[in-house]
Amino acid sequence: MASAVSGLDAATRAGYEPVIGLEVHVQLNTRSKAFCGCSTTFGAPPNSQTCPVCLGLPGAMPVLNREAVVKAARTALALGCQLRERSIFARKNYFYPDLPKGYQISQYDRPLAEEGGLEIPAAAGNPARRIGITRIHLEEDAGKSLHEGFADSERFSYVDLNRSGVPLIEIVSEPDLRAPAEAHAYLSRLKQILLFLDVSDCNMEEGSLRCDANVSVRRRDDPKFGAKIEIKNLNSFRYLQQALEYEIERQIETLENGGRLRQETRLYDAASGRTHPMRSKEQAHDYRYFPEPDLPPLIVDAAWREEVAASLPELPAARQRRWQSAWGLTAYDAEVLTGTPAQAEYFEAAAKASENPKVTANWIMGELSARLNAQGLDWNRVPMPPGHVAELVRILDAGTISGKMAKEVFEQAWKTGRSPRQIVEESGARQITDPAAIDAILDGVLAAHPTQVEQYKKGKVALLAFLVGQVMKASRGQANPELAQARIKARLD
């Protein structure tokens, strides 16, 4: 990826170590908002999903949504965090037009969960390892300010409060990441887990997954961290990596040129690929946190914790291990097939029905993936049921059709939605495995190619493949190629 700064030689760059931590905001996919009964559906007409509570009307009061707690707790347990039995909601005070109460209900010094972590795969020369998670807390989202798109946008901004009060969790990592690629790997692994937990849609374009980064650099021999710079507005995986790469270069260059770095907040501008400082006024927030008096402490007792723990689904890492050990899949295949929960479920169902997971994996990762990609479909909307893939694998394993025929049958099944067994039976497209039938075809082939037969007999064995090909052609692909070869050799050798 091209850096917007540049100039640094590799040796200079290698003298520094980047230190990165991520703060990830995740919108929980609950049916109703965190503190009222309003719907959370995305894309409804502005301000249509609001009530006195999420509009911040005088006198309205918040009531905690139990489903939000369950989803937050599920995430915390899946990430190995300690769930606090008694956590406290706090008010985070600041003025903004899309924050209707003038404070956000969040958690501060006693968050829901602490001290977890997740494993990232090897990346950028660093081995696979565990990245610490400092804390997870539950809070509410703000509305949206609309500064563009209205006739009078020159003079006015509009506010849509449909998002106001949608539950969020904030997941704060330790400063354990050492490269932009690692940050990318952490975020994608986190997203994968959240999807498997069914706690969020994790859609960065719609804002249901948002990421801020803290980044500093230090000389490799320096035990102390450098000045921490927070970068906001990283709303895609690509921007995250690009912004970090730019920012690391900028920090190293500043230090190399004898400059100093101060703790500050910067915004990433995707158009220029640069980060630039926020105005100091925007940074100078004193949020004046204090305990939210309208909500009693949140108690997650042992019984509730056990209930949540028991409801945890099998996570991607566990599935990958099981598929490798029980089914003999390669690590790579297992990784690809756990890309999304829907894909993993699809494979799981097809593999169980086919009783041949490895071949099933090949079909799913090959023919099926290619078609989904070509048509822009995702794994939640696969037109072909997993049972059809399994059926094809079973027919293939039984030797009823050849691999080449199987591709043809797959294509038919994809196009028509009919089952592979039905297609094979109706077309009569069965593999010819009867030696007498092969011989009958072979008679014609030998008679039609006397020259090649002679040359083969004189020792030009390379012509065997030609003759097998002719048998396949004459049988419209239905002859068993191994049997055809054996019969040719028996007749001519």
Add this chain to the structure above:
Amino acid sequence: MSDTYPATIAAIRAGLAQGEFTARALAGHYYERIAATEAPAAPAANAWLTLCRERAEVQADRVDALARQGQPLPPLAGLPLAVKDVISMRGVRTTCGSRMLEHYIAPYDATVIEKLETAGALLLGKVNCDEFAMGSSTENSAFGPTRNPRDPSRVPGGSSGGSAAVVANGSALAALGSDTGGSIRQPAAFCGVVGLLPTYGRVSRYGLVAFGSSLDHIGPLTRSVDDAARLLGVLAGPDPRDATCADVPVPDYAAQLAALPAGFRIGVVKEAWGGGLDSQVEATVRRALDRLAGAGCDIVEVSLPHLHASIATYYIVATAEASANLARFDGVRYGLRAEAESLGEMYRKTREAGFGAEVKRRILLGTYVLSSGYYDAYYRKAQLARALLARDLDRAFAQADLLVTPTTPGTAFKIGERISNPLEMYLADIYTVPADLAGIPAISVPCGEAAGLPVGLQFMGRHFDETRVLQAARLWESLHTPPA
């Protein structure tokens, strides 16, 4: 005052059931009374801010229809009631005594409003109060001070001054007030009526415009203890819309009023004597204690060693919470919006024009005590002091069933007399603030006069023990005003 209509909840309900009069006529009578008390010549009480006559008459017709059909009447049938203007009523202006909300129409009903209308009460309208319930005199209302019916040159107390005044001047039989540091009990004492502070969590706050959320309560102001008991019976109980509202069984308060057990132990708070306590008020209260002793109560002395810290504690906690609660009045969604060229300017101008001096003072105080670098010295310390005071009270309640103090150190003062000295006004909350800080129930009942002005006697009880608070108040009431 009403000559033709009964003046208790029980008697009105009985009269309606027997067809002696209609709720519609009763409502009409009270609207005449309102017009009379608000007429300029009186001089005007300036207690009523908004009347909702149509709504009250629809409700009256509903009650009359039940009576005509001979059906059982709900517990508060026909009760002509005033609502402090910090409580939301759907379709009705809810000003909080502030320019900020002068034209704000609430789009929903507070839980207490729903309960009262279900119980058959006639909600006559909204009454004046200190702006956002911040004050002790109703002088902080943007709509001018309310006058004390006992002496129009004096304040009715506050912040529920309108509520106390309309009950005292007979333009409502009862009123809803709110109490954060004494705002029900102090005006009740100043106007010579009964004011009840329920346990925190006993009555839903949903729809009460928040001042200090951990201290705010809704409660009734009435002419008799029996009416207060009947109102509490309707108001009390859990509410799924208020997470701080407790699911504790609600006894039949009115039915148990007379059942005061013998040997009732009443703890006199030692630290309450002296200080700024007016000598005539003290004499009146001591006479009341003597009579209670004479009636068989066991009077014991108890100590609240941290009472002196309660005012400072209260003004830190309440203002901190207020600074956040009042942040929503920013001109964006409802209420006053000043024209401006930028967002910052809109906030500044709106809040400058919308809030009065006392509200601004408290927002500044609250913002300050929560600021980074000051939080530990003020807010955190206040939480510790609050816990110490609660412990003092627990110990006192180990020795006594109830505690007793004067409601206020003095009687109603002249309009304008203290407006320039907020600290003096704050210090006068000394007896009422502890119950709010600890979340325990308390009541102020009339206990005589000092220099011709009403004096209040306060009983405080254990959490959720409103029953005994009401029983003691009823006992005192029966000693003080023997049956006619």
